[in-house]
Amino acid sequence: MRFGPxxxxxxxxxxxxxxxxLTLFFVGLVAAGASIVDHxxxxxxxxxxxxxxxxxxxxxxxxxxxxxxxxxxxxxxTCQDGDGxxxxxxxxxxxxxxxxxxxxxxxxxxxxxDRYQRLLVTCTVGAVSVNEVMVxxxxxxxxxxxxxxxxxxxxxxxLGIWQGTFETPxxxxxxxxxxxxxxxxxxxxDHLWKRIW
Numbered sequence: 001m002r003f004g005p006x007x008x009x010x011x012x013x014x015x016x017x018x019x020x021x022l023t024l025f026f027v028g029l030v031a032a033g034a035s036i037v038d039h040x041x042x043x044x045x046x047x048x049x050x051x052x053x054x055x056x057x058x059x060x061x062x063x064x065x066x067x068x069x070x071x072x073x074x075x076x077x078t079c080q081d082g083d084g085x086x087x088x089x090x091x092x093x094x095x096x097x098x099x100x101x102x103x104x105x106x107x108x109x110x111x112x113x114d115r116y117q118r119l120l121v122t123c124t125v126g127a128v129s130v131n132e133v134m135v136x137x138x139x140x141x142x143x144x145x146x147x148x149x150x151x152x153x154x155x156x157x158x159l160g161i162w163q164g165t166f167e168t169p170x171x172x173x174x175x176x177x178x179x180x181x182x183x184x185x186x187x188x189x190d191h192l193w194k195r196i197w
Contacts, residue, residue, distance in 0.1 A: 055093025
């Protein structure tokens with residue numbers, strides 16, 4: 001029989017459990033600290049007036065703001081109504097956003113930027129989200145997973161661009177870029193056609 005100091009066969013597990021608890025405590029402490037720093041560094045909201053560039057872009061002084069998670073028709077874009085008539089949906093989207101931008105108390109807040117260095121913002125008038133209303137009124141599409149229910153409701157009610165047919169703003173931009181690229185590749189083609197005909 002072996003004599004010596006008593007050693008519990010489970011004693012090795014205690015330090016491991018304590019280490020796990022300490023690790024979780026420190027992870028929680030770091031997360032709480034990051035949350036406090038993030039809150040302290042939250043930018044102040046930008047207060048209007050804003051200049052409306054198009055249906056999802058504002059300007060505030062020299063700062064360009066892009067309403068996040070929506071995509072409105074481009075300014076030159078046209079859509080078709082329920083009778084197949086063309087209408088200037090890009091201009092209509094800008095006018096819809098302009099109604100909000102003119103109101104007292106409109107403010108926009110964001111912290112991330114897109115590849116064009118525009119500040120990605122959510123704008124509000126009181127408790128009303130401008131981004132959400134642009135989608136729910138049918139003047140913008142939901143983008144990035146937000147406002148999907150609002151888009152479905154606008155489509156069901158055939159509001160705004162949903163009253164007829166349209167290219168998505170993304171498709172329209174892609175087509176315009178391709179046309180510009182084709183024009184650059186064949187710069188004198190229009191002039192040549194005129195001479196032939």
